[in-house]
Amino acid sequence: MDTRGVLAEVGWEGLEALSGQIETMLRQSATTHGMGRALRALRREIELFRAHQAGREDVTTPIAARRVQIGGGARLLPGFVNIDIMPPADVIYDVREGLPIVDGETEFIFAEHFLEHIDYPTSVKKVVAECYRILKQNGQLVLGVPDAGMVIDAYVDSDPGIRERMMRDWYANRDDQAHFNTYLDLVNYLFRDQDDSDRYTPHLWAYDLDKLVSLCAEAGFRKVEPWPHDPTIANPDRAWGSVYTVAYK
Numbered sequence: 001m002d003t004r005g006v007l008a009e010v011g012w013e014g015l016e017a018l019s020g021q022i023e024t025m026l027r028q029s030a031t032t033h034g035m036g037r038a039l040r041a042l043r044r045e046i047e048l049f050r051a052h053q054a055g056r057e058d059v060t061t062p063i064a065a066r067r068v069q070i071g072g073g074a075r076l077l078p079g080f081v082n083i084d085i086m087p088p089a090d091v092i093y094d095v096r097e098g099l100p101i102v103d104g105e106t107e108f109i110f111a112e113h114f115l116e117h118i119d120y121p122t123s124v125k126k127v128v129a130e131c132y133r134i135l136k137q138n139g140q141l142v143l144g145v146p147d148a149g150m151v152i153d154a155y156v157d158s159d160p161g162i163r164e165r166m167m168r169d170w171y172a173n174r175d176d177q178a179h180f181n182t183y184l185d186l187v188n189y190l191f192r193d194q195d196d197s198d199r200y201t202p203h204l205w206a207y208d209l210d211k212l213v214s215l216c217a218e219a220g221f222r223k224v225e226p227w228p229h230d231p232t233i234a235n236p237d238r239a240w241g242s243v244y245t246v247a248y249k
């Protein structure tokens with residue numbers, strides 16, 4: 001279906017009206033906390049939908065790309081086609097819908113602290129399969145995520161050092177400090193983060209080394225191994241507390 005077909009099918013007027021109703025309800029004191037959560041989630045999904053439809057209009061044919069970054073946010077990598085659902089990416093696209101890239105020509109894909117923000121299994125497995133599709137033979141996919149294994153080990157070992165470092169490196173600037181009460185709260189924040197505030201985008205799934213290896217192997221990658229954090233590509237702030245793998249097609 002072309003973009004015009006999509007626009008006609010969704011009915012932009014209906015979507016505008018729905019957005020207006022959501023804003024009105026969110027302003028009303030009678031709107032309950034639970035309803036507010038659901039409305040904010042729908043508002044967010046409508047924003048992503050709008051951004052994706054606008055982005056699709058800019059990509060009339062699949063792009064040939066040697067290097068691709070997915071979900072880089074403001075960290076644009078030079079020499080890469082940077083794809084994200086939000087500006088300032090080169091390509092604005094909801095990658096849960098696939099990658100607008102040609103088959104078998106990409107040499108290197110990088111995605112850091114992105115996978116945990118999309119739904120598992122449907123979207124996660126689709127994105128990894130799309131990465132496999134666009135890579136050439138021997139092409140590499142590097143995935144980096146918060147290391148749930150580290151956080152669980154520290155819980156079992158009652159390791160105060162990890163707890164202190166998580167609070168210092170990850171959560172020091174957050175406005176919800178009062179809710180980090182026990183170590184299990186930190187485990188929960190890594191697994192799902194909180195979604196009562198628009199400031200934070202929830203985590204939807206947690207990963208460790210085994211899970212990244214399994215995901216890539218299932219998609220057909222012939223070899224998957226740990227990737228040593230390379231600050232010339234990766235966010236230096238992610239060096240601690242993340243797990244990275246490189247998968248070879």
Ligand SMILES: C[S@@+](CC[C@H](N)C(=O)[O-])C[C@H]1O[C@@H](n2cnc3c(N)ncnc32)[C@H](O)[C@@H]1O
Pocket residue numbers: 070071072073074075083084085086093094095096111112113114117118235238
């Ligand atoms: C936590 S940020 C990570 C940014 C950067 N990789 C880093 O490590 O600093 C997650 C990024 O994934 C992007 N993202 C989330 N869902 C997406 C989707 N469905 N399609 C494309 N990008 C998405 C967000 O817009 C955001 O830029």
